[in-house]
Amino acid sequence: MVLAETPQRSHETYQVRVEDYKAFRRAGFLHVRNLVAADEVAELAQFTEDMMTGKTSIPGIPAPPANLTDAERRAYYERIHMPHRSLALAERFLLHPRIIDVLEALIGPDILALQTMLFFKQPGQAGQGFHQDSYYIPTQPDTLIGAWLAIDPADEENGCLWMTPGSQHEPIYPDCDGVTQQGDTILSDIDPIKAASHPDVAVNTLARIALEYGNEVKVEAEPGDVIFFGGHVFHRSHQNNAGRSRRAFVSHYCNARSRVPWNHRAAYEGEEEGGAANYKHILARGATHLPYAQPKFGALCAANAPELYGERFDDHRVKSMMGDDNGFMVLVPHEDADHDH
């Protein structure tokens, strides 16, 4: 077996253990502690603080009206979608090399970066009821994964994430809310659910399937921790019932060989919805035969620095992420593809 050579990178490469890979497959999520350095998270925390006090803003996102009180201004933002398209700082976190290192092992080696969300979740702000992310962001084949970075300590009181281990094996339930036609409708016996993401379990009927598991776990996190979760796993969060914030930066990715019909904000950007939208999403790591976008603010990734983050072996050999003799996941070219299995 030939081991991958590690290229020179600005961050220390995070090596995923085979045991972590297995835990991710088994539970549907993986909690990686201290993945992002404290000073980097502090910069994100300060930026959101400055937004809430009106000192800064994100281009294209309306600032709080001038007549608001300080308390009202702090409660003004709840969630901002796609900040990486207008804010260099957000692009840096979307393409953070240590987050992409983990993704490379879990769903890689080729990674496409799709979306970002900045959650403010101030005291009293709502959670998000049971849902499956692949319902909202379909990828074909479905390789979607979320990376949830804690900016504040997140616990039960201020509304941390809750996961249902094992539910990653479920299909994507179509929602009969009339908003989209998505879900695994090809299955002959699948019943549509109603009102996914609604916090009330009496309204959101995905809750009936999720609660049958009886094993929901809270995932409390510290700033710099990242929780990776697959697109099928049932998860939710509750309202922030504490007197402190629970901010998080959430990004979504898929394997760069998947077709991505999802084209968030197409309407805002003057485009027709429909067709593949891979060309709108950034190639973070590896290579692909499909179109992809460049990062707007120049954060380093495979799209603009292929020598650093692109295809690691310049040939057409079959390559896979595999366990090495030390228990780490590494990219390995197959020496003799004809006799591999």
Ligand SMILES: O=C(O)CCC(=O)C(=O)O
């Ligand atoms: O951060 C939260 O409260 C919910 C996040 C979530 O469920 C998601 O990003 O899919």
